Amino acid sequence: MSEERPILAAPDPERISRVREMFGNIEGRYDFLNRLLSLRRDVSWRRFAVRRMRFPQTRRFLDVATGTADLAVEAVRHHREIGAVGIDFVPGMIEGARHKVGGAGRIRLLQGDALALPFADGSFDVAAVAFGIRNMPDRLGALREMARVVVPGGQVMVLEMHLPEIPVVRPCYRFYLCRILPRLAGALSGNPEAYQYLSESIVAFPPPRVFSEIMRSAGLEAVECHSLTLGVTCLHIGNKPGR
Numbered sequence: 001m002s003e004e005r006p007i008l009a010a011p012d013p014e015r016i017s018r019v020r021e022m023f024g025n026i027e028g029r030y031d032f033l034n035r036l037l038s039l040r041r042d043v044s045w046r047r048f049a050v051r052r053m054r055f056p057q058t059r060r061f062l063d064v065a066t067g068t069a070d071l072a073v074e075a076v077r078h079h080r081e082i083g084a085v086g087i088d089f090v091p092g093m094i095e096g097a098r099h100k101v102g103g104a105g106r107i108r109l110l111q112g113d114a115l116a117l118p119f120a121d122g123s124f125d126v127a128a129v130a131f132g133i134r135n136m137p138d139r140l141g142a143l144r145e146m147a148r149v150v151v152p153g154g155q156v157m158v159l160e161m162h163l164p165e166i167p168v169v170r171p172c173y174r175f176y177l178c179r180i181l182p183r184l185a186g187a188l189s190g191n192p193e194a195y196q197y198l199s200e201s202i203v204a205f206p207p208p209r210v211f212s213e214i215m216r217s218a219g220l221e222a223v224e225c226h227s228l229t230l231g232v233t234c235l236h237i238g239n240k241p242g243r
């Protein structure tokens, strides 16, 4: 019965477990559909974020909700001196990431929850989440956890999809999101519910200015928002006070 209501309408514990199950079911086609549906923009969005990362102290990067580890892979490719940890609460995603990354190397992968990161305070120079925080009902809690595990002066980054704010673009993109994407991706993935949820979760996600305020409420300062591809995606950056 409860499976019939939209994921976003479910109470938080049910929503979290359905999101978990959903990502467990789409792992196999996840990368392919990301590239197709974003026309490979997702690759350049992650690259944009990685180029803004700084590693002056620990030389360690945390990729929260790593999925198939695309952000961690891009980070170690660009910053030759660092090691990365990718964490995700879906075992299938971590397996897919291990398959991509291989056994040895500079990326360590762990199963775990973004809301209870298994790291000491100040363990990383940078903690980032790409296209993950939208799926977490407690966004403030997730940001506070990321802020906790970075060093004073360290960076917290969020790469996330928004409804564009440009007047002509907004209705066109909304049409694509709500009418085209769920049908196309639903057919290709065999999981229409997942892509219906993707559209609904983007529409329901706070606009960039509101999200910047949530970053500040998490104790971050010098908060910046970089609008990418007409505002379809934004890179939010905040610094942990100190140093």
Ligand SMILES: C[S@@+](CC[C@H](N)C(=O)[O-])C[C@H]1O[C@@H](n2cnc3c(N)ncnc32)[C@H](O)[C@@H]1O
Pocket (backbone or CB within 6 Å): 019, 020, 023, 034, 064, 065, 066, 067, 068, 069, 070, 071, 087, 088, 089, 090, 093, 112, 113, 114, 115, 129, 130, 131, 132, 135, 136
């Ligand atoms: C849309 S995917 C993004 C994956 C990857 N970061 C990327 O750039 O493609 C969202 C990921 O967030 C993970 N996730 C959602 N909530 C989480 C949580 N509370 N803790 C850890 N991972 C979570 C999901 O399992 C999924 O792999």
